[in-house]
């Protein structure tokens with residue numbers, strides 16, 4: 222009797238396991254050897270956005286009558302697209318150094334800017350950029366402290382070597398994937414980091430050691446997010462191209478860069494398995510020069526069966542920033558490039574069309590591989 226109960230229990234367990242793993246199977250189908258079961262397929266979508274800046278006009282736009290700052294309106298129209306991704310990542314290019322808040326050239330943004338960025342749907346923030354020392358040691362540490370408090374995971378700057386040792390390379394574990402993120406910057410506008418704080422700089426000896434450490438973590442992908450290049454240049458510099466090739470040679474799988482304030486070309490190399498986006502452009506800023514008031518979000522769709530992971534699909538979408546100077550409204554708004562004309566005034570439409578035409582023309586000439594624009 223005891224044996225029968227055990228057998229029955231086992232049968233129930235096997236049937237339950239089948240039902241859970243594959244919705245198509247039901248108890249009436251013959252049960253076969255479970256060892257021949259196909260490995261489960263996992264999926265993960267990643268969205269990567271460019272540089273979150275905070276200029277004087279943005280401070281003014283976000284200031285409320287009660288002295289607080291509100292940025293909800295800035296992200297309102299892109300929030301659904303950010304939230305649609307399983308994981309969304311952006312470069313947080315300001316410090317939270319506390320009051321008095323400061324605009325260019327040394328940013329100290331209101332704490333509400335961080336909260337709004339996370340409320341918009343961003344899950345991971347990058348801090349290795351040329352503005353991370355804008356409010357010196359206090360700003361670097363306070364930015365990290367506030368991110369930890371929210372909490373929102375971050376990478377790129379560290380309070381000390383021990384914190385870096387524990388947190389970097391950054392391991393993202395989600396939907397059955399293990400993805401390592403690396404983030405480093407060409408410089409910090411001439412400001413020196415105060416020990417024991419650490420900023421990840423572009424130092425190939427250091428990066429090589431980090432990649433070796435990353436590989437030991439047995440990731441499905443290593444994604445490097447460098448802060449590099451020359452401001453306002455639509456094409457990558459020789460240094461960017463060299464570093465990109467070197468990173469890929471060292472074992473990095475994908476590269477998504479930022480800093481030039483304008484988008485730069487995107488390449489799908491290696492039969493579509495390797496994505497290199499040189500610059501995504503500004504995500505939000507008060508910059509008005511050509512090609513700076515918009516940018517690119519890159520979306521990667523990954524799949525994994527057993528321990529074989531691949532990039533199924535890579536695409537990009539365009540957006541533009543409507544500034545008070547054009548809209549006449551108090552605050553800034555990030556809009557999809559496909560926003561209906563009826564929602565925009567003539568000046569906004571003109572800016573949107575100019576930006577879209579310029580970047581589509583750039584990408585038509587210089588993108589490589591089958592990377593496609595998608596609309597949202």
Ligand SMILES: [Zn+2]
Pocket residue numbers: 272314350351352448479480481
């Ligand atoms: Zn920058």
